[in-house]
Amino acid sequence: MKSRTAQRIAFAVLLAVSCVVFLPVVSIFVILVKEGGGALTPEFLFTMPSEGMRSGGILPAIIGTLLIVVCAIAVTLPVGVLAAIYLNEYAKDNLLTRVIRLAIVNLAGVPSVVFGLFGLALFVMMLNLGVSVIAGALTLSIMELPSIITTSRNALSSVPASFREVSLSLGVSRWRTIRHVVLPNAVPGILTGAILSLARIAGETAPILFTAAAFYVTRLPHSLSDQVMALPYHLYIISTQIPNMPSKLTYGTALTLVLLVFLMSLAAIILRIIFRRRKKW
Amino acid sequence: MKKITAAGLNLHYGTFHALIDVSLGIEPNKITAMIGPSGCGKSTLLRVFNRMNDAIEGVRVAGNVELDGENILAYRDDEAIDILRRKVGMVFQRPNPFPLSVFENVAFGMRIHKLARGRELEDRVAESLKAVLLWDALKDKLKRSALSLTLEQRQRLCIARLIAVTPDVILLDEPCSSLDPVATLKIEELMLELKKRYTIIIVTHNMAQAARVSDETGFMLLGRLVEFGETSRIFTAPQAKETEEYITGRYG
Numbered sequence: 134m135k136s137r138t139a140q141r142i143a144f145a146v147l148l149a150v151s152c153v154v155f156l157p158v159v160s161i162f163v164i165l166v167k168e169g170g171g172a173l174t175p176e177f178l179f180t181m182p183s184e185g186m187r188s189g190g191i192l193p194a195i196i197g198t199l200l201i202v203v204c205a206i207a208v209t210l211p212v213g214v215l216a217a218i219y220l221n222e223y224a225k226d227n228l229l230t231r232v233i234r235l236a237i238v239n240l241a242g243v244p245s246v247v248f249g250l251f252g253l254a255l256f257v258m259m260l261n262l263g264v265s266v267i268a269g270a271l272t273l274s275i276m277e278l279p280s281i282i283t284t285s286r287n288a289l290s291s292v293p294a295s296f297r298e299v300s301l302s303l304g305v306s307r308w309r310t311i312r313h314v315v316l317p318n319a320v321p322g323i324l325t326g327a328i329l330s331l332a333r334i335a336g337e338t339a340p341i342l343f344t345a346a347a348f349y350v351t352r353l354p355h356s357l358s359d360q361v362m363a364l365p366y367h368l369y370i371i372s373t374q375i376p377n378m379p380s381k382l383t384y385g386t387a388l389t390l391v392l393l394v395f396l397m398s399l400a401a402i403i404l405r406i407i408f409r410r411r412k413k414w
Numbered sequence: 415m416k417k418i419t420a421a422g423l424n425l426h427y428g429t430f431h432a433l434i435d436v437s438l439g440i441e442p443n444k445i446t447a448m449i450g451p452s453g454c455g456k457s458t459l460l461r462v463f464n465r466m467n468d469a470i471e472g473v474r475v476a477g478n479v480e481l482d483g484e485n486i487l488a489y490r491d492d493e494a495i496d497i498l499r500r501k502v503g504m505v506f507q508r509p510n511p512f513p514l515s516v517f518e519n520v521a522f523g524m525r526i527h528k529l530a531r532g533r534e535l536e537d538r539v540a541e542s543l544k545a546v547l548l549w550d551a552l553k554d555k556l557k558r559s560a561l562s563l564t565l566e567q568r569q570r571l572c573i574a575r576l577i578a579v580t581p582d583v584i585l586l587d588e589p590c591s592s593l594d595p596v597a598t599l600k601i602e603e604l605m606l607e608l609k610k611r612y613t614i615i616i617v618t619h620n621m622a623q624a625a626r627v628s629d630e631t632g633f634m635l636l637g638r639l640v641e642f643g644e645t646s647r648i649f650t651a652p653q654a655k656e657t658e659e660y661i662t663g664r665y666g
Contacts, residue, residue: 225471293510295506295508295510296510296512298466298469298506298510299506299510299512299572299575300522301466301469301499302464302466302499302503302504302506303499303500303503303522303523303526303575303576303579304496304497304498304499304500304501304523304527304579305496305523305526305527306492306493306496307492309526313526314512318513411513
């Protein structure tokens, strides 16, 4: 076989494999829009469920998810960024930092349902927070910590070393160099990572299963110690626990969740484009 | 009185002996050039003077280096080193302005060290830009990104950013190596202007540059300071054989 023919075949195979990645995304969207697109009315998005959730809207689940996710990121972002600053800017390569790095890698490998049980044991029971927004948010924040630390570290280490060098050579202390030179230039990367984390944890079910999510709540949450409905858990319930559920609503809920996640990712992408245009080194 | 003196200076990177028994004296308000082949330790020596080697893991320095009679190698706490670096500023090989406006680049150090604000800050930015002969070209473009400037302008801007924090000594680490010959000459003119107010030490690969701008020259080889003296003498009547071989272009 001629090498050019071999090359063509190889490229064709590679292209086909790449398309396989693309296909599920498209088919999920097509199916969801086809089956649930009709359900997406303002009434569906902005009212409470009625008739045992078989009609009405999913407002409490949307609000619950947003609330949990925002609280989780509010906890995990500062902790993760500070840890990343330490690991990237200060830490020397010694036993302690190696242990920390190992812990981060392992934390990332823990199955999410284990986080759920951990959150139940620690936050709900031991710290007596009860099944609540705050317990669920804390559980998710621990789960998301490795990814926040990793993306923040990447953002920090992508700031050119020459910036640090110049700043130090001007007699600026290390902390102020980080604060005034490194961090401002790393913010875009950190923010993008944070939004992507936001999008990912919005769809998590297992960690909030025992820590935050409620089967059905008649009113919107009033405080962070309230139990809330959440989109992924709500989706699980209406597709498995409720008989005679109109499938339009099930698909509509799924579509809402996917759109929410998609919008967050889109925001991250737009942010990245804006920042990338501004930076020119 | 010498501005900087080094005596019995030894520096190790791990097991590598990068500076061997270096002793020299730097005259105030003169330009001292350090020449020598790559890896001879001239940049390392430069970075001893503002303790920039401290950031590198595994560096050990021994000996005595005095600035205005004070041993700077004895400084232990970070604050003393920060103060030293404000006195002994550095310009790097590649022009490295921050991705900020021209104004903010020059104002950077003054803002962080709280040296000036408001009107005074503006005046001092203007003064610094005048000192590096950039003011006329940039006075209407202060809000432009520093990254839109030419390489030569960027290097000037970096010098302006440095002199804005009022150093005594300016270390130049091959400041012209990424510039074209015309820009190089202009930076050299600037150096001659600056030496009236600052003590300048320049590391350079370019022997012609050392001969043109410096008052004194040191030739380094494999971590040793082989010869040090008046530039005119070094280039016309070198005493060491290695110096002669290097400046006549037999190696390096």
